[in-house]
Amino acid sequence: MKLDMFDAGVFVVYVLGLLIIAWWISRSDKREGADTKDYFLAGRSLPWWAIGASLIASNISAEQIIGMSGSGFVVGMAIASYEWMAAITLVIVGKYLLPIFLKNEIFTMPQYLEQRFDHRVKTTLALFWLTVYVFVNLTAVLWLGGLAIETVAGVDWWYGMLFLATFSIAYSLYGGLKAVAYTDIIQVVLLIFGGLMLSYLALDKIADGHGLVQGFATLTERLPDHFDMILSPQNEQYINLPGISVLVGGMWVMNLSYWGFNQYIIQRALAAKNIQEAQKGIALAAYLKLLMPLIVVLPGIAAVVLYPDLPAADQAYPSMMELMPVGIKGLVFAALVAAIVSSLASMTNSISTIFTMDIYRPARPDKSQRHYVMVGRVTTLIALGIGLIMAEPLLGKFDQAFQYIQEFTGVFTPGIVVIFLLGMFWSKATSLGALSAALGSAVFSFALRLAFPDLPFMDRMGLVFLMCLLLMVGVSLLGRKAQVNTDACVSLDEVSFSTERSFNLASFGVVVILASLYTLWW
Template sequence: MAVFCLYGVALVFIAWWVSREKAGHQKNAEDYFLAGKSLPWWAIGASLIAANISAEQIIGMSGSGFAIGMAIASYEWMAAITLIIVGKYFLPIFLAKGIYTMPQFLEDRYDHRVRIIMAVFWLGLYTLVNLTSILWLGALAINAITGFDITYGLVFLAVFSIVYSIYGGMKAVALTDIIQVVLLIFGGFLVTYLSLDKIAAGEGAWQGFTMMLAQVPEKFDMILEPSNPNYIDLPGLSVLLGGMWIMNFSYWGFNQYITQRALAAKSLQEAQKGIAFAAYLKLLMPIIVVIPGIAAAVLAPELERPDQAYPEMMKLVPHGLLGITFAALVAAIASSLGSMTNSIATIFTMDIYRQIIDRNASENKTVVIGRSVAILSMIIAVIIAQPLLGNLPQAFQFIQTFTGFFTPGIVVIFLLGFFWKKTTGTAALVAAVGSFVLSALFHFFWPSLPFIDRVGIVFILCVLLAVIISLASGGKVQEKAVDLQGIEFKTEASFNIATLGVVLILIALYAAWW
C-alpha cells in the first residue's frame, strides 16, 4: 500500500508539472483538448496503448483467455496491422483537415446533421458503455486483490483519474501515460512470469509455458472450429478475413478516444512514428493480458467467473512488488478513464456546446465547460456501473457485442466519406441508423450467427444502402468531398520498415498456432 500511495502522489504531481503553462499564458482549447499539438512520437505511441489497455483489456481479455484461450489475442495482433493502415491512409486526411473531433470531420465532409447526431451517439456510447465498463472491471479487480468494497473502488478510481487529468487535459493524460505504460509492461510481465513459474513448480517461465502447452493445448488454437463452444465469439477464419477488420477500423481509426492522441502530434510524420511504436506494443500485449488467463485455467480451473482470472494470478506476486503490480493495474485503469473523460469533454464542448449552445464561447469558458463535463460523465458512470454490468460473466465480450451494433455504420460513413466523392449526408445517416436496425434484427432473429460475422454482413448491407441512396439523390460529386490529390500519403522509410516487421511477426505467430 505504501508503494501504491507513493505512485499515486507522484503521478498527480507529474501531471500537474508537465501541463503547467508559461507565465502570462492561459490554457486555451487547443492546449486542453489537443496538448497544443506538441506531442512527440514516443508520447503518442505510449498514450495510445495506455488509453487502450485498461481494466476491460487486462481483466476482460484475461477472462477470455481463461474461457477461450489464445484465440482472443487476435484482437491485439490484428490491431497492430490496423494501426499501420490507419497511420498510412486515414491519419493524413484527419491532420490535413486540422480537426479536433471525429464529428467535426463529419460536418466538414457531410453536413451539420451528421455531426450533431454522431456526437450525441458517441457521448452516449463512451459514457454508458466504455466509461462504465472500465470503472466496473477496475473496481472488481481492486476488490479481488485488496478486499476493498466495490462501491468504494468505483469512487476511488473516479476521483483518482479526475484529480490527475482534470487540470492539464490531454497533455497531462498523454505525458503521464509514458509512466503508466512502463508500469503496465513491468507489472504485466511480472504476473505472467510468476504464473508460468508456478505451473513449472519453480523451474522457470519457459518450462511453465511448455507445460501449459501440453496440459491445455486446446487453449492455443488461434482459428476455432465450428464445433468449439466459443466459436460464436471467434468464428474461425472470419476473425482474419471478416468483421474483425470492421471492429478494428472503427476503434483505431474513427474513435475519438484513440485518434485524439494522433491529432495532437507535432506533425504527420511524428504521428505515424507513434502509431508504428504502438503497433509493436500491441504485439506484446497478449503476453501480458492473455497468458495469465490461460495460466489461471491450469492453476485455478474452479474459478466461478472468468473475469476473476487476472486478480487470482496477481495473488502470486509478493508484497512490495505487489504494490508495483497493483499500481500498474490502477495506472492502466486511471489512464483509460482520464483519456475517456477528456474525449467526452472534447466532443461535448466542441461539437455540442460550441455548435448549439454558445457559438461565441471564450477559450477560458470552453476549458471550464470541458472540465465540468468530464466530472459529470464520471459521476454518471459511477452511479450506473454496477446495475448495468454487475451480472455479466465476460464483460469484454459484452463490450464487443454491444459496440458491434454500431461499428458497421461508422466505418461505412468514414470510408465512403474518404474515398467516394458521391456519398451524401443523407446516405451517411441512413448507414448509421441502418447499422443499428440491421444488427438488432440479426441479433434477435438469427441469434446463432456469430457477432463478428454479423458485423461483416451488416457492413456490406450498409455500404449498399449508402451507395443506393447517394445514386438515387443524383449521383453527383458532393461539394464537401475530400480532395485526396492534395493529401500526402507517402510515408518515410522507417515507417515502411516497421510495417514489414509487423507483417512478418504476425505471419510467424499465426503459422505457429494455426
C-alpha cells in the same frame, strides 16, 4: 486478499508521484495560456513516443486487462486476435486515414463528418459516441476496476470505483490531454513491467520453479485447445471468435472503427507535432500491441491451471496477483490502476471534447476559449458521475465484460466504418446516404440477430457492413442531384500517403511477426 503494508506504501508512492508530475505539466500549460487547442489537443505538440505510449495506455484498461484475461481463461489465446490484428490495423490507419484527418486540422471525429457531410450527420454521430462512451466504455472501466481493487486490496468495489474516478480527475481535469499523454509514458512502462512479471511468475509456478520455458511448455501441453488461434465450428466459443473471420471478416470492421474513428484513441494522433511524428507513434503502438497478449491473455490461461474453480472468469487476473511477492505486488497493483485511470482520463477528455466542440460550441459560438475549457471540465465531472451511478446496474450481471462490450458496440460499428470510408474515399457520398447507413446499421444488426440467433456477432458485423455499404451507395446515387457536398476536404489531391522509410520497415516487421504467430498456432 489484502495488500501488505509495504505493498500499500509502494502504491501510495506511485499515486503521489503521478499526481506531482501531472500537476507540474498542468502548471506549465497554465503559464503558456489555456485554450481549446491546448486543453483538448495538447497544443498539437506531442512527440512520437508520447503518442505511442498514450495510444496503448488509453486502450489497455480494465476491460482489456481484466476482461480479456477473463476471456483468455475461457477461450484461450484465440482472444489475442483482437490485439494482434489491431497491430496491422494501426499501420493502415497511420498510412491511409491519419493524413486525411491531419490535413483537415480537426479536433473531433464528428467535426470531420460536418466538414464532409453536414451538421445532421455530425450531431447524430456525436450523440451516439457520447452515449457509448458514457454508458458502455466508462461504466465498464469503472466497474471492472472496482472489482479488481476489491479482489486485490479487499476494498469494497464501490469505494474502489470512487477512488478511480477521483484519481482520474485529480491528474487530468486541470491539465487536459497533455497531462494525460505525458503521464501515460509512466503508466505504460509500469504496465508492461508488471504484466510481464506476472506472466513469468505464473509460468514458473506451473513449472514448479523450473523456469519460464518449462512453464510455457507445460501450459501448452495441459491446455492445447487454449492455444488454437483459429477456432473450429465445434468449439463452444466459436460464436465469439468464428474461425477465419478473425482474419478476413468482421474483426476488420471492429478494428478500423476502434483505431481509426474512435475519438478517445485517435485524439492522441491528432495532437501530434506533424504527420511524421504521428506515424512513428502509431508504429510504436503497433509493436506494443504485439506484446500485449503476453501481459493480458497469458495470465488468464495460466489461471485455468492455478485457479480452476474461480466463480467468474473476470476474477482470473486479480486472483493471479496472489503470486506476487511483497513489494512487487504493490507495483503490479499500481500498474493495473495505472491502466484504469489512464483510460478513464482519456475517455472523459474525449467525452468533454466532443460535447464541448461538437454540441455546446455551435449552440454558444460567442463564448471565450477559457469558457469552453471550463465547460469541458464540467462535462468530465458529469460523465464520471453518471458512470459511477450506472456501472453496477449495467454490468453487474455479466461474466465476460469484454465480449459484452464488443457485441454492444458492434451494433453500430459497421455503419460508422462505412460512413467514414465512403466519406473519405468516395466523393459521391451524400449526407442522406450517411444517415441511412447510421440507421441501417442498427436495424440490420437487430434484424440479423433475431433471424439468425446462432450467427456469430463478428460474422454479423461483416454482413451488416456490406449491407450498409450497399445502402449508402444506393441512397447517395439516388439523392445525389438533391444534395452533394463538394467541400475541399473530399479531395485527396493535397493529401500525401507517402511514408518514411522507417515507417515502411516497421510496417513490414509487423506483417512478418503476425504471419509467424498465426502460422505457429494455427
